[in-house]
Amino acid sequence: MNDRNTSDHQIFELDLADHEARRRTEVLAALGDAWDPIAVMEGEADAYRLLYSGLDAEQQATYDMLVAAGVLPASGQG
Structure with a gap:
C-alpha cells in the first residue's frame, strides 16, 4: 500500500x-x-443443447436471429 500527497x-x-x-x-x-x-x-454444453432443442419454427427463427445478432453464441460455441 502506498499513500503519498501531491499538491492538493x-x-x-x-x-x-x-x-x-x-x-x-x-x-x-x-x-x-x-x-x-x-x-x-x-455438463454446461449439454445443458445449453437441451435448452435450445425442440424449438418450434417461430422459436427457432428467434434463436437464429439472436445468434446472427451476436446475442447468443452459435450452437456448439456456448
Whole structure:
C-alpha cells in the first residue's frame, strides 16, 4: 500500500496481487480434489443443447436471429 500527497490530491495505491493469489488458492481448496473442470464444461454444453432443442419454427427463427445478432453464441460455441 502506498499513500503519498501531491499538491492538493492524495494518491492511494493498493496492490491486490497477494489477495488474488490467496483467493484463488482458497477457491481451489474449496472445490476439492474431486472437481473435474472438463466434466463441468461438458455438463454446461449439454445443458445449453437441451435448452435450445425442440424449438418450434417461430422459436427457432428467434434463436437464429439472436445468434446472427451476436446475442447468443452459435450452437456448439456456448
